[in-house]
Amino acid sequence: MKRIDHAIVEFKEMDEMAKRDSLVHSVNPVVKLIITIAYIFVTVSFGKYDLSGLIIMCLYPIALFEISDTSIGACFYKLRIVIPLVCAVGIFNPFLDKETLLYVGNVAVSGGVVSMFTLMLKGVFCIMASFVLVATTSFDEICAALRRLHIPGFFVTLLLLTYRYISVMMEEVSVMTDAYMLRAPGQKGVHFSAWGSFLGQLLLRSMDRAEELYSSMRLRGFNGEFIYASLDPLKGRDYAFLFASLGIIALFRFTELTAIIGQLVM
Amino acid sequence: MIEFNNVYFSYDKEHTVLDGISFKIEKGESVGLIGANGAGKSSMLKVLLGLLPHDGEISVNGIKVCKQNLAEVRRVLGFVLQNSDNQMFMPTVLDDMMFGLCNYGMSKKDAEARVDEVLEQLDLVSLKNKYNHKISGGEKRMAAIATVLAMQPEVIIMDEPSVSLDPYNRRAVINVINRLEQTKIIASHDLDMIMETCTKVMLLSGGRIVAVGTTDEILRNKKLLEENRMELPFGIAAADR
Numbered sequence: 325m326k327r328i329d330h331a332i333v334e335f336k337e338m339d340e341m342a343k344r345d346s347l348v349h350s351v352n353p354v355v356k357l358i359i360t361i362a363y364i365f366v367t368v369s370f371g372k373y374d375l376s377g378l379i380i381m382c383l384y385p386i387a388l389f390e391i392s393d394t395s396i397g398a399c400f401y402k403l404r405i406v407i408p409l410v411c412a413v414g415i416f417n418p419f420l421d422k423e424t425l426l427y428v429g430n431v432a433v434s435g436g437v438v439s440m441f442t443l444m445l446k447g448v449f450c451i452m453a454s455f456v457l458v459a460t461t462s463f464d465e466i467c468a469a470l471r472r473l474h475i476p477g478f479f480v481t482l483l484l485l486t487y488r489y490i491s492v493m494m495e496e497v498s499v500m501t502d503a504y505m506l507r508a509p510g511q512k513g514v515h516f517s518a519w520g521s522f523l524g525q526l527l528l529r530s531m532d533r534a535e536e537l538y539s540s541m542r543l544r545g546f547n548g549e550f551i552y553a554s555l556d557p558l559k560g561r562d563y564a565f566l567f568a569s570l571g572i573i574a575l576f577r578f579t580e581l582t583a584i585i586g587q588l589v590m
Numbered sequence: 591m592i593e594f595n596n597v598y599f600s601y602d603k604e605h606t607v608l609d610g611i612s613f614k615i616e617k618g619e620s621v622g623l624i625g626a627n628g629a630g631k632s633s634m635l636k637v638l639l640g641l642l643p644h645d646g647e648i649s650v651n652g653i654k655v656c657k658q659n660l661a662e663v664r665r666v667l668g669f670v671l672q673n674s675d676n677q678m679f680m681p682t683v684l685d686d687m688m689f690g691l692c693n694y695g696m697s698k699k700d701a702e703a704r705v706d707e708v709l710e711q712l713d714l715v716s717l718k719n720k721y722n723h724k725i726s727g728g729e730k731r732m733a734a735i736a737t738v739l740a741m742q743p744e745v746i747i748m749d750e751p752s753v754s755l756d757p758y759n760r761r762a763v764i765n766v767i768n769r770l771e772q773t774k775i776i777a778s779h780d781l782d783m784i785m786e787t788c789t790k791v792m793l794l795s796g797g798r799i800v801a802v803g804t805t806d807e808i809l810r811n812k813k814l815l816e817e818n819r820m821e822l823p824f825g826i827a828a829a830d831r
């Protein structure tokens with residue numbers, strides 16, 4: 325299969341993942357959205373040298389991966405392009421902050437190195453949490469949940485259309501590279517002299533298609549509200565899941581769990 | 591039921607796509623819309639649905655097609671797009687069929703019951719839980735038709751419904767169309783299908799309606815068809831031989 329076709333399949337697999345059945349899948353999307361946002365805020369709020377405190381935060385997404393039967397490997401595989409970028413954010417810290425912060429055995433570790441790892445982990449943890457959300461909730465439900473949290477309809481519709489546009493655009497790339505390759509045998513990729521027209525065509529074609537797709541939504545009664553993905557009111561177990569999760573996240577944040585576990589082990 | 595009165599439309603200033611179109615379609619009629627490539631069939635349908643702007647007057651059930659009334663007008667009209675890929679945007683066929691029904695206020699349970707009913711009618715039950723990116727072009731087209739039928743619109747508008755269907759499914763679509771009691775407008779190059787499904791035909795050329803008449807009058811008129819870059823339907827040509 326061509327690389328782009330592979331990418332399309334991978335992208336659409338997210339929809340399939342969201343359609344499975346598990347405890348996490350059945351939780352109300354609004355709850356999952358709130359928890360994910362809370363998790364991200366809390367994770368980001370750790371101090372830049374608080375590596376030991378931060379590490380424990382990985383337990384929460386990992387638990388969700390387990391309960392929802394989502395593979396962590398799949399997460400890292402699908403996001404293989406994004407994760408290095410996230411990790412690159414703190415890459416210069418070791419050069420900027422050279423003061424020794426602690427010793428591991430006899431090796432002095434500078435503040436910069438610690439803060440680099442802290443930043444990387446924050447990024448990776450947040451990505452993991454977002455991935456679980458998307459792997460257990462359909463995109464339309466996430467949009468409906470955003471609306472429920474009073475995010476303006478305009479933004480949410482834009483988000484939804486962007487999401488749909490990605491696959492439309494990938495499909496057009498696939499069709500166009502097929503058409504190109506059939507008439508340019510023996511070439512590896514699109515020759516750079518054709519890049520300009522290729523890109524221009526791609527934009528025009530995918531815009532046309534996206535517009536028609538949006539028309540088709542409007543023709544069937546879509547008006548910026550996600551009625552078709554309508555969410556049930558929160559039930560007892562949704563509240564239970566919400567408070568339990570928020571409780572665990574708070575526990576991780578405000579108690580020195582790592583230290584306590586460390587002492588116990590000693 | 592549907593009335594065009596001197597309707598004009600153009601994508602750009604240089605050439606007009608719809609050049610003063612007037613006609614009336616009564617409730618319950620099935621009208622075939624034929625014409626060469628680029629004659630303006632798709633554009634005319636989109637203008638009717640309010641997807642493209644227009645000059646002149648269009649009314650559906652006495653409601654004027656204009657920005658304020660679009661929701662009301664579109665409730666009446668069900669449109670099967672020429673390209674089913676653009677019609678089927680939800681993950682699965684079921685999701686897609688529920689989309690419109692729920693938007694118009696049906697409960698999920700009722701909507702699913704309706705979906706089952708329609709799929710049963712079209713003999714498509716096996717498609718129900720399939721992912722849209724995993725079904726063939728023809729299956730997608732059948733599913734797209736099903737999504738529109740599920741909404742039970744008063745008027746069904748189809749742009750090239752038989753394209754990319756195998757003979758079996760083409761026959762299935764023809765049978766479905768013939769069973770529907772609603773008003774129908776079908777744009778197609780498949781004149782044999784038009785012959786079987788429509789009672790009235792409008793011939794479009796260069797943005798004008800050059801002929802309107804009963805199916806027999808128009809589709810048996812070899813000269814008229816050939817002047818407009820078409821041929822006698824195969825069924826008729828074969829019978830004449």
Ligand SMILES: Nc1ncnc2c1ncn2[C@@H]1O[C@H](COP(=O)(O)OP(=O)(O)OP(=O)(O)O)[C@@H](O)[C@H]1O
Binds near residue numbers: 627630
């Ligand atoms: N998006 C567009 N922008 C500019 N011109 C367009 C656009 N879409 C169609 N046209 C032009 O409008 C005219 C009518 O096109 P339309 O798609 O309505 O034809 P059609 O009768 O449906 O043809 P076909 O049988 O090929 O589907 C054509 O001359 C075409 O070039």
Ligand SMILES: [Mg+2]
Binds near residue numbers: 633
């Ligand atoms: Mg057309």
